[in-house]
Amino acid sequence: MKKQFKLSISFILLLFVTHSHAQDFTQQWNGYFSYFDIRAMSTSTDRVYAAAENAFFSYDLNSQTVEKFSSIQGLSGEEISAIYHSDTYALTLVGYENGLMQIVMDNNQKVFTVVDINNKQTISPPQKRINHFYEHEGKVLISTKFGIAVYDLENLEFGDSFFIGDNASELNIKQTTVFNENIYAATQGGGIRYAAFDDPDLVDYQIWQNIGQANWRAIEVFNNQLYALQNSNRLFEINGASQNLVQSYSEKVNDIIANQDRLTISLKSKVEVRDANFNLAFYVDGFSDVTLDISTAVFKDENLFIGDKNLGVLKVKESNQSEFESVSPDGPILNSVFDLKVLPNELWVVYGEYNQFWNPYPLTKRRASHFFDEEWYNFQFDELDNARELSHIAVDPQNSNRVMISSYFDGILEFSDNELLNHYDSQNTNMEGVPSNSNDVRVGASVFTQQGDLYFTNSQSVNPLKKMNANGQVSIIDVSDIYFEASKNAVAKIEADNSGNVYAATYKKGIIAYQPSTNTPKMISSDVQGVDFPEVYYENPRITALKTDLSSRLWIGTSDGLRVMYNPSSIFENNANVSVSPIIIEDVDGLAQELLFKQFITDIAVDGANNKWISTADAGIVQVSANGQDVLNQFTVSNSPLPTNSVSSVDADLTTGIVYFGTSRGLVSFNSKITGGQDDLENVRAYPNPVRPGFNGRVTIDGLTDRANVKITDISGNLVYEETVSGGSVQWDTRAFGKHKVSSGVYLVLITGADQKETQIAKIMIIR
Known part of the structure; x- marks a missing residue:
């Protein structure tokens, strides 16, 4: 048995370095992040930079093109709180909620990670947030929730940190600026504090003077005047120790930015642009077809760039304020993926959710997205008939244009070619609401059988399993003999095997199995002999994932580990011999262990x-x-561009070999190069070929027919590998039956189709 990867990753290296070069994953990975929730903006000579939730992009003012930066290029995947571009040093600084800082170099796009603030043990995690960057004389003043940190852009290293609260306490610094060679800091609860920029004793809190004790949100130098914004949405001119009110707003002001003789004042639903004399040059207060929720805005080259929390970056010409152009990169509407479904070169995504206790509250309106023809279509809420908590997608195997989206509150939506055809709920079908609300129709998931019927779970209803025919008629499957008090219990995931049998996951009661051909329901639970579910407080675990594989085995994910049912249809036999058991593997020390022991499985x-x-x-x-038995890969935030280790959903495109991972912080994909079975052996290939010194991966042989036999021999005919494949590809680790690595030479790949009639030969050159 091959040695296994351990499922934990060491971060010891980070304890010894404060700067590290982030890995670029662009060769095998792709990212599909949302760039519509804008958090911060900056400008350079010819670009506008906009930070979204955990990625950013730059907009080239000359070519009018965008360039994206995400975890694929080496960003951390954490939540961004600040961004700044330095023209002088040709780099971009990205600040994060957790105190992490990353530097992206203009010349080669390399990303460096700076962990000094993030690793500071004496500062509590919430206080490490980076609020703002301000550059002056080669130094960047980093405003944080604990104080001010200084970073040297010439040497790429930290200098001093200033704790300028009373008695050197932590103080939330929202922004800093330098005016008349004084550092001015807008603080929360400490007024405006200032001290000479070149004072050698800036670490001494006593040399910092303060102006009042109010809460200040922002501070900017504009036309040789110092302006500061209070939390009370009043804008002041600061003159010495005095505060002169210049403008008061009834709506929340989120940001002020000075650039190119313009001061942009960003309110929640409006942006004012002031000229050098503080006269109103123009303003934007909405458009006919959108509702604004503005976070920030900046003026650049006769254009206003508005950062919105839902719409991304909107470009508005000063000469025509009634129209806008969206310049955000194409992408899904949100990062928080709850479920995804892959079709050949297509992808559906939903964002609604229920929690680990299968409760949909508080309700959300997170909509759905469809990726096809290399573009994203993001549905508007009214295009979904105002359905909430969209939680699962099923595609008709006989008609891939027919898509059913389950809602864990509003029933089922039926789509064809991106158009809503029907909305099924308790008003027009036999679907049932929860006991306390007949309109609360919780459909956990649905699945099409090969026969074309749609089965779905109707959670917390008297009849939790239902079937919909092609005409939209819903019939009840009676499981009352095996599933008691159904209206008090939740059901969610559902799966079908090749025989048309259906398996539905329950909260803590096991799995409902149903055989349509005999109209027989059965229960797969810890009470059944041969079922070895993880023991969870003397009851069944939550069944969180179900998937039948190409060998008709049922893989079962639970809240406490993984199980496999090797012959699921046997549950319907008299005197059934049922086997549901864990996978036992050997760890690197040769000791037996359970695969994914006690892990919360979300999808398979x-x-x-x-x-x-x-x-x-x-x-x-x-x-x-x-x-x-073999762990082929483990991807985490430490060795991949996954933005988080919390992965909600996974699906594979069998035509391309691309596997998609949906997480709470974004969607990424990995090109596994593992494809489905082909019709013939005409396009067999092996790669990489030749295998050069230092290569430690696997050679992929694809273009195979399903159930083809693959033998690999050396030039003398000695067999070093053999496998009958499932699907259209196989991967060889260049070892002789998993033992020692084979030596240099030419190796023959002998392929025979399942019918023994078609054969093919390929060659692999290995150079050690």
């Missing part, structure tokens, strides 16, 4: 070689072999 996908891709709530993604 099967690729073209029958490998399993298993997503978890806090351990990233694990890829295992067809039988689960």
Whole structure:
């Protein structure tokens, strides 16, 4: 048995370095992040920079093109709180909620990670937030929730930190600026504090003077005047120790930015642009077809760039304020993916959710997205008939244009070619609401059988399992003999096998199994002999994922680990011999251990070689072999561009080999190069080829037919590898039956189709 990867990653290296070069994952990975929730903006000579939730982009003012930066390029995936571009040093600074800072170099796009603030043990995590950057004479003043940190842009190193609260206490610094060679800091609860920029004793809190004790949100130098914004939405001119009110607003003011003789004042639904004399040059207070929720705005080259929390960056010409152009990159509407469904070169995503206790409250209106023809279509709420908590997607195998989206509050939506055809709920079908509200129709998930019927779970209803025919008629499946007090219990995920049998996950009661051909329901639970579910307080675990593989095995994810049912249809036999058991593997020390022991499994996908891709709530993604005995890959935030280890959903495109991972912080994909079975062996290929010195990966052989036999021999005919594949590809680790690495030479790949009639030969050159 092959040695396994451990499921924990060490971060010891980070304890010894404060700067590290982030890895670029662009060769095998792709990112699909949302750039519509704008948090901060900056400008350079010819670009505008906009930071979204955990990625940013730059807009080229000359070419009018965008360039994206995300975890694929090396960003951390954490939540961004500040951004600044330095023309002098040709770099971009990105600040995060957790105190992390990253530097992106203009010349080569390399990303450096700076962990000094993030690793500071004496500062509590909430106080590490980076609020703002301000550059002056080669130094950047970093405003944080604990004080001011100084960073040297010439040497790329930290200098002093200033704790300027009373008695050197922490003080939330929202912004800083330098005016008349004094540092001015807008603080929360400490007024405006200032001291000479070149004072050698800035670390001494006593040399910092203060103006009042109010809460200040922002501070800017504009036309040789110092302006500051109070939390009370009043804008003041600061003159010495005096405060002169210049403007008061009834609506919240989120930001002020001075640039190119213009001061932009960003309110929640309006942006004012003031000229050098503080006269109103123009303003934007909305457009006919959108509602603004503005976070920030900046003026650049006769254009106003508005950063909105839902719409991304809107470009408005000073000469025509009634129209806008969206300049944000194309992408999904949100990062918080709850479920996804992959079709050949297509992807559906929903964002509504229920929590780990299967409660949908508080309700959200997070909508849905469809990626096709290399573009994203983001549905508006009214295009979804105002359905909330969209939680699952099913596609008709006989008509891929027919898509059913489950709502865990509003029933089922039926789509064709991106158009809503029907909205099914308790008003027009036999769907049932929860006991306290007949309109609260909680459909956890749905699945099409090969026969074309749609089965779905109707959670917390008297009849939790239902079927919909092609005409939209819903019939009740009676499971009352095996599933008691159904209206008090939740059901969610559902799966079907190749025989049309259906399996539905319950909260803590096990799995409802139903055989349509005999109209037989059965219960798969810890009470059934042969069922070895994880023991959770003497009851069944929550069943959180179900997936049948290419060998008709049922893979079961639970809140406390992974199980496999090797012959699920046996549950319907008399005197059934049921086997539901964990996967036992050997760890690196040769000791037996349970695969994914006590891990919260969120989803399971099967690729073209029958490998399993298993997503978890806090351990990233694990890829295992067809039988689960070999851990082929484990992806976490430490070795991949996953923006978080909390992965909610996974699915594989069998035509391309691309596997998609949906997380709470964004969607990424990995090109596994593992495809589904082909019709013939005409396009067999092996790569990389040749295998050069230093290569430690696997050679992929694809273009195979399903169930083809693959033998690899050396030039003398000695067999070093053999496997009958599931799907259209196989991967060889260049070892002789998993033992020692084979030596240099030419190796023959002998392929025979399942019918023994078609054969093919390929060659692999290995150079050690």
